[in-house]
Amino acid sequence: MxxxxxxxxxxxxxxxxxGDPIDAKLAxxxxxxxxxxxxxxxxxxxxxxxxxxxxxRVRETDGRFGFVTYEENLDYIRAITTPVRERRLSQAAxxxxxxxxxxxxxxxxxIDSIRGIKSDRVIEGLVVxxxxxxxxxxxxxxxxxxxxxxxxxxxxxxxKDLGELPTLDxxxxxxxxxxxxxxxxxxxxxxxxxxxxxxDI
Amino acid sequence: xxxKIRLNVFEGPFDLLVYLIERAEMNIYDIQISVITRQYLxxxxxxxxxxxxxSSEFMVLAATLIxxxxxxxxxxxxxxxxxxxxxxxxxxxxxxxxxRYKKAAAALENQREFARLKLQKPQEDLLQYTGxxxxxxxxxxxxxxxxxxxxxxxRAKGEELQRIRRGVERQRLSLEKKVSLIGKLLAGLRKAKQxxxxxxxxxxxxxxxxxxxxxxxxxxxxxxxxxxKARQETSFGEIEIFPADEPAEE
Numbered sequence: 171m172x173x174x175x176x177x178x179x180x181x182x183x184x185x186x187x188x189g190d191p192i193d194a195k196l197a198x199x200x201x202x203x204x205x206x207x208x209x210x211x212x213x214x215x216x217x218x219x220x221x222x223x224x225x226x227r228v229r230e231t232d233g234r235f236g237f238v239t240y241e242e243n244l245d246y247i248r249a250i251t252t253p254v255r256e257r258r259l260s261q262a263a264x265x266x267x268x269x270x271x272x273x274x275x276x277x278x279x280x281i282d283s284i285r286g287i288k289s290d291r292v293i294e295g296l297v298v299x300x301x302x303x304x305x306x307x308x309x310x311x312x313x314x315x316x317x318x319x320x321x322x323x324x325x326x327x328x329x330k331d332l333g334e335l336p337t338l339d340x341x342x343x344x345x346x347x348x349x350x351x352x353x354x355x356x357x358x359x360x361x362x363x364x365x366x367x368x369x370d371i
Numbered sequence: 372x373x374x375k376i377r378l379n380v381f382e383g384p385f386d387l388l389v390y391l392i393e394r395a396e397m398n399i400y401d402i403q404i405s406v407i408t409r410q411y412l413x414x415x416x417x418x419x420x421x422x423x424x425x426s427s428e429f430m431v432l433a434a435t436l437i438x439x440x441x442x443x444x445x446x447x448x449x450x451x452x453x454x455x456x457x458x459x460x461x462x463x464x465x466x467x468x469x470x471r472y473k474k475a476a477a478a479l480e481n482q483r484e485f486a487r488l489k490l491q492k493p494q495e496d497l498l499q500y501t502g503x504x505x506x507x508x509x510x511x512x513x514x515x516x517x518x519x520x521x522x523x524x525x526r527a528k529g530e531e532l533q534r535i536r537r538g539v540e541r542q543r544l545s546l547e548k549k550v551s552l553i554g555k556l557l558a559g560l561r562k563a564k565q566x567x568x569x570x571x572x573x574x575x576x577x578x579x580x581x582x583x584x585x586x587x588x589x590x591x592x593x594x595x596x597x598x599x600k601a602r603q604e605t606s607f608g609e610i611e612i613f614p615a616d617e618p619a620e621e
Binding site for chain 2: 187227237262285286287288338
């Protein structure tokens, strides 16, 4: 099957039946083309659905493609279903997930050290939610487990790949930290702080 | 008071420390260790007063702060005239690193707010499209008989469980009977000009251990309801039972 339109048509049917995002390699094998060509076709589908302003969109995550609903239709979907209140991730879970996402593969003790507190249970929870997974062992002493994010993590945050993670801009960070406060000359607080400083010395 | 509401919010010692630094509008690269240490310790004390056990990690950071505070008091000029490292450097590095991931966490949370608007189907059950939609039972006669026997056995067990359950209910009825029996015996005490009943007198001869248990529960029940008083001088000794209006002292 070499005709591009036929391939794309086949992919649409496959995505519809499969539900879960389908791996480009699996789809490529089914129609007898290479993976790169399959990805090409899938990406054309992504663009076409978007151009058509369809209520279905094709989403790419980690080399897998699947249908998702158009974000502005959520209210209508809710109207015909029983809305389930999403349990949001706790601050602890988000912190831990952020460390794993940006530093992966990373060991438990590295995570603990950054957070300043044991993270075992939080990590366990993230593993159960399938947002992070065991990625083998580090060569460090004790061969501790390494953690990384999953394909589901990318879907959960609507990211094509890890390159799409929000950037951790050092300058922005420095700005944020400085905005904690340069000593403000007028405030009483500062006066108290300065008094304290002299005691320090 | 704003403190107490935030007590459970801190995810760890760094979270608390960053909050205190931020609240004091302090520069993270120039932490006033003395001020922050005092506030930090105050906070931990408050946690303890509200019965929130501060985890050991909070204590470790407290010790670190005190250590830095002490070292800040020492002169930092070495003999050759160069300065030693600022005692705060290591802590500052770790705090900046922590703040970096706290920011990243906020960015992820924000990202999720958009992501949750798009819905995706869960993996479909593809069985109905595969070659063998029906699952045939391919079994030898022997294993079929074995499975059937197991089924009969499980059923019998289930019925036995049902019987035991009914048995438990029967015992519960006898607790009520026991209570009314003890009530009658207590009422009869006065006529017989006796002061007390002995626990052993309450037991029926053939009831066995269940009867002991039910009798004890009946006595405790009535004691807590105030219909009788009970006294036991020694462990495992005789329990003496009085009417509630009888002074227990002789």
